[in-house]
Amino acid sequence: MANERSEPTLLAVRPAHLMATLLALVLHAPCTSGLEGDIRIHDPSTIIRCKGRYYVFGTGRGIPILVSDDLFTWRRAGRVFERIPESVRSYVPKNDGYTVWAPDVICINGLYYLYYSVSAWGQYVSAVGLVTNPTLDPNDPNYLWTDRGMVVHSTEGQELNAIDPGVIQSPDGRLWLCYGSYHGNVELVELDPKTGLRIAPDSPVYVIANRSEAAKIIFHDGEYYLFVNHGSCCQGTNSTYNIRVGRSPKITGPYLDRFGQDLARGAGTLFIASSGTQIGPGHLGPLVIDDGVERFSCHYEGDLERPGRSFLDTKPLIWTVDGWPMPGQDIRKGTYQIRSYRAGTVLQVDPNATRGSRPNTARYLVRDHQEWIISQTAGGLYRIVLAATGLALEADGPGARLADPQDDDRQVWGIDQLTDGTYRIVSKANGLALTASATDESTRPVVLQPFARLAQQRWIITAP
Structure with missing residues (x-):
């Protein structure tokens, strides 16, 4: 696994009485998903709200959808499309025309932009596509996914595998997309908020991470935080996925970890790894509930007590006094x-x-x-x-x-x-x-x- 090292405890910067609480709850609490219903998913998107319900999209045939009324109990809600739009699939001839990887979603001025990646296992000719919808409610008469075409793609010989899109709108209203995998770099480009597509075919490309994947940027208290995955996925409870983080005052980087090491060189401070029975956390997505309450979503590759496929989980997101994120813990019985x-x-x-x-x-x-x-x-x-x-x-x-x-x-x-x-x-x-x-x-x-x-x-x- 790339760049393994001993990590400092983030709790050391917190008041002593609160440090003891967090140690007791985070390190010793039972580690099983607190969610109920059908939570089977891999590579979940950011959880997004529409008309009082919560939606998350994942890897699979036609982009499978989960929905919840309360963020706790989830159910399946169909898929986005039956076949990948040819405007995107044509860039990836070896794709089967159905299987989509690692989508991400954002709402811009009342329109939902859903980014997804198209690839084939073991090869790096890949593409990120975009579909949009004015609503996520399938019972709404305006519900219709519209193909917007290819956003970015990779070809043989590049230090890039254009998968795992992560979208963010910065506080100044600009729209950005990061993407990439272990095969080469994780890159960042600016998008046009009006179209959701790249601002220009030759617009600047910023390398923000290396030897990682599942990149997602969030903004907090004047800083940008880049979360990436290290380790291996897709092997169930044998997976070694873990989530790392670095930060930067600029969205274009460089993103440095707590040691001052650049994520563009494969670095990253450990945010969350396997714990208890939960194995292989990946694909972080931010979720702001309200003022003072933040959570994050991810999937786990497997659970030692529940054999089967990967599953969705959410946890509190807390921040140290010196501005680094760490996972919190929901109260257990x-x-x-x-x-x-x-x-x-x-x-x-x-x-x-x-x-x-x-x-x-x-x-x-x-x-x-x-x-x-x-x-x-x-x-x-x-x-x-x-x-x-x-x-x-x-x-x-x-x-x-x-x-x-x-x-x-x-x-x-x-x-x-x-x-x-x-x-x-x-x-x-x-x-x-x-x-x-x-x-x-x-x-x-x-x-x-x-x-x-x-x-x-x-x-x-x-x-x-």
Whole structure:
């Protein structure tokens, strides 16, 4: 595998108490996909939203499509086309006319641009094509994929294999496409946002990576981050795929890793690799949920506990204080303490609390009434139950209380990891966030308020 080296821990730059939380959750949590339904996919595109639903496209005959109503449960939704448009397939005579690799998608001014690659196994005459659609909803009368032709291609003898397109629109409105594989370079060209095609046949080409593939650029806090795959794919649980990253103040590079080494020379800081039963992460796609919550999608080549083909997964995307990305971790079923980021005190109830008692925060004393059992429910949401009594945390107007467990949205909570590694806890019933006291009076009851990224609305969730 290219450019293996010892990597520094990204956690070293975080506050000590948050570092312990992230170590506990990321390194010791069960590593299985938290998604449900039909999540079989290889080389997934960026997940994109249309009319309240989420869509992702993958490698396969005619570009297979998965769709979800909640980002958690997925189902198959047909394919983009039956045969590859001849305007693109003609550049790749050895392709079978059906099989498409590694698409990516973006929405520009209400039009969905879907880029895809056409190749054949073991050869490097390849092409990237484009189709567009005003909607991704197949029930919409305007649903129609339109062929826009070839965007870039590679020929025999080039240091290039034009596959794995990754598209990005930079903050200045310019559109860019990166593409390439282990056979040669990963290149970047500028596109015309009005057509989705290259701005000119002889426009500048920038080499941004080498000995890698599945390139994707994202923009964060004034910097561009290039994610690429190293290792081998397509061998199930024997695959060695892993995702590396470098950054640059300019979209055209150079992209340097944490050691200052150039990705154009095969470098790259490790972002995520095989862990637990999940083997071979690849093809990262960014997913911004809302302010403060970012996720990323990828596929895994295989799972040691679930024999079969590759599958989709999503995870939180968090950022170190010195501006490097790292994978977060969704909460898994277990017993936790829920600690206020602002005060360091933990969510609890009084020792003799019963039904109707209101939780507050206090210094942690290793008591059952300070520990909570968190379990996942439908749609990737959670129930939170006091370990001491089995009573459920329930939203009650602008506050919270304990109640007998029942099938009630007031007892269902969204728990999202924020980009700094802390968590927000939001009621499904009213959309309000669990909020600790803003004063030093630790025994005041917690309340529910609109989420505003306040310190008292951020929680550290870790094993007791």
